[in-house]
Amino acid sequence: MAKIIPSENGSRKDVITQKATTLFRKKGFPATSMREIAEAIGVEAPSLYNHISSxxxxxxxxxxxxxxxxxxxxxxxxxxxxxxxxxxxxxxxxxxxxxxxxxxxxxxxxxxxxxxxxxxxxxxxxxxxxxxxxxxxxxxxxxxxxxxxxxxxxxxxxxxxxxxxxxxxxxxxxxxxxxxxxxxxxxxxxxxxxxxxxx
Amino acid sequence: MAKIIPSENGSRKDVITQKATTLFRKKGFPATSMREIAEAIGVEAPSLYNHISSxxxxxxxxxxxxxxxxxxxxxxxxxxxxxxxxxxxxxxxxxxxxxxxxxxxxxxxxxxxxxxxxxxxxxxxxxxxxxxxxxxxxxxxxxxxxxxxxxxxxxxxxxxxxxxxxxxxxxxxxxxxxxxxxxxxxxxxxxxxxxxxxx
DNA sequence: GATAAAAACTAATAATTGTTAGTTTTGACA
DNA sequence: TGTCAAAACTAACAATTATTAGTTTTTATC
Known part of the structure; x- marks a missing residue:
């Protein structure tokens, strides 16, 4: 339902990267799932793949x-x-x-x-x-x-x-x-x- | 087939801990699987649970x-x-x-x-x-x-x-x-x- | 060699993983 | 308003995860 809202000077990809950064730092890269990143943004995991490749x-x-x-x-x-x-x-x-x-x-x-x-x-x-x-x-x-x-x-x-x-x-x-x-x-x-x- | 051979001054649990230590350091804790630890020792993963609890x-x-x-x-x-x-x-x-x-x-x-x-x-x-x-x-x-x-x-x-x-x-x-x-x-x-x- | 405990095994569990396919919704512009 | 692409969705995938249950093998002691 929700959409990734691009901030002032940042694409949707940047929003993903930034949310991922926060989670990677908090939990470590392997322990962070795509679903967690998606949830933090307010979106379903597969939607992320419209903006990033992996x-x-x-x-x-x-x-x-x-x-x-x-x-x-x-x-x-x-x-x-x-x-x-x-x-x-x-x-x-x-x-x-x-x-x-x-x-x-x-x-x-x-x-x-x-x-x-x-x-x-x-x-x-x-x-x-x-x-x-x-x-x-x-x-x-x-x-x-x-x-x-x-x-x-x-x-x-x-x-x-x-x-x-x-x-x-x-x-x-x-x-x-x-x-x-x-x-x-x-x-x-x-x-x-x-x-x-x-x- | 193989068994965990306890070293001179260390129990089987110590052997597991030591192998796990090496892998945790190399790959990080979340990215290290029990199967990897078991394989490094030369044993199947469930066998580890005879010696450690988790x-x-x-x-x-x-x-x-x-x-x-x-x-x-x-x-x-x-x-x-x-x-x-x-x-x-x-x-x-x-x-x-x-x-x-x-x-x-x-x-x-x-x-x-x-x-x-x-x-x-x-x-x-x-x-x-x-x-x-x-x-x-x-x-x-x-x-x-x-x-x-x-x-x-x-x-x-x-x-x-x-x-x-x-x-x-x-x-x-x-x-x-x-x-x-x-x-x-x-x-x-x-x-x-x-x-x-x-x- | 018999006994019993220790320690290995196989098989299977439910949960979670990253990712793909295919479909529907959204939003901007004609 | 109709069009089209962008971006979301649902459903599903094969793989992998830690762990349990139940069974067989090994080892030490008598």
Whole structure:
């Protein structure tokens, strides 16, 4: 009976993707059924197939849209002419902001991507690897320039990204922490872990 | 035909739990079927029910065993007479060691607990909250004593735990990083984020 | 070798899964 | 108002799910 009402700037497909995002985040991709997504919208499950091609396809769209945003930001930073620490601080702040503003979407790209079917799984993993390598290269350059302590670059990258990617799991539950306070505190902690003494 | 062969110091139930742990980690709890667990052991699915009472029960056992270990360690540290920073450093190292040595088990307790059925879900969440609160209290005491920078205690706790809990996702894939190097680098980064300048 | 318990099996359950086929309803424009 | 496509519907599918019941095999102990 009901129809999928497209919102202001979003197609019917976008409405489905958004409802699915919420459910995937709450229950996980495999534990979310098409019927649940349909019910959340107020429609029967088969109706969804007028707009999307499969459940896997929804996941694919979410994951690659997020990947594109992060990749785009990284590329922009790489091209800037600035100190390495300033670049890394901006990247950290970008990650935190994304996590706070779009945590459902980001969460899925970060936790549910392993349920992607091939060949998308391989593609996604490759992008992920590439992203982290380029971040590590940035840190290595920072060490060479004497801006950053002599850390193991890959360990530093993983530590920073893991710390940030964990945000959603606690920012959502219980009493929320003020986003600005969160961003400043966390950024400072992570930058202090990198910075050379006496700077 | 085949039988579940109990290993040296483990019952048949332990064998099932261990195989299930590996699969839950690899595919996630909802996406792992009892038939898969049975096949990994070399047995038919219904045979498992001679040793366990349900699929949920396996998850419950894993989650609460891990919770117990962490709770026990925290309690021991709380009772020690030592500087706060030393305590926190030992707790951080304990977490990293657990993550490296028993990452499959720890991963499940950290990522799949939301699939616990009630009332276990509520119990687990409560323990989790309590653990983090007590860690935050420790950090607050460190600030009062002048050992620790004036960070937001809860943000610090979440940052540290998230950083560590993310380890498995990258330590498993690609070329592994030497565990000792990892522990030292990561601990140092995190402690530097807490420590007051000039110490 | 007989006995009894432990642990495997086969067969079947009802429920749920993603998805397709075919049909009816809706809504915008002529 | 009639037309046509978009988008909803119902019915059904084969596959898979966790689990139970009932039966047979294995193993250890006498």
């Amino acid at each position: 459940k896997n396809d929804i996941l694919k769209d979410i994951c690659f849209r997020v990947a594109k945003q992060y990749m785009g930001n990284l590329r922009a930073e790489e091209l800037k002419n600035d100190s390495i620490l300033a670049k890394i601080e901006r990247i950290i702040r970008f990650h935190i902001t994304m996590m706070v503003d779009e945590y459902e979407t980001v969460y899925i790209a970060d936790h549910e991507w392993r349920h992607l079917p091939e060949p998308f799984l391989a593609d996604f993993k490759s992008q992920r690897r590439s992203y982290r390598s380029r971040l590590a290269a940035l840190i290595e350059e920072g060490i060479d320039r004497g801006e950053i302590r002599e850390v193991h670059p890959m360990i530093a990258v993983h530590t920073i990204l893991s710390a940030i990617n964990g945000i959603d799991s606690w920012q959502r539950s219980g009493k929320k922490i003020d986003p600005v306070l969160l961003e400043d505190n966390m950024t400072q902690m992570l930058i202090l872990g990198l910075q050379k003494k006496g700077r | 699929k949920n029960d396996i998850l419950k056992d894993i989650c609460f065993r891990v919770a117990k270990q962490y709770m026990g360690n925290l309690r021991a540290e709380e009772l020690k007479n030592d500087s706060i920073l030393a305590k926190i450093e030992r707790i951080i190292r304990f977490h990293i060691t657990m993550m490296v040595d028993e990452y499959e088990t720890v991963y499940i307790a950290d990522h799949e607990w939301r699939h616990l059925p009630e009332p276990f879900l509520a119990d687990f969440k409560s323990q989790r909250r309590s653990y983090r609160s007590r860690l935050a209290a420790l950090i607050e005491e460190g600030i009062d004593r002048g050992e620790i920078r004036e960070v937001h205690p809860m943000i610090a706790v979440h940052t540290i735990l998230s950083a560590i809990n993310g380890i498995d996702s990258w330590q498993r894939s690609g070329k592994k990083i030497d565990p000792v190097l990892l522990e030292d680098n990561m601990t140092q980064m995190l402690i530097l984020g807490l420590q007051k300048k000039g110490r």
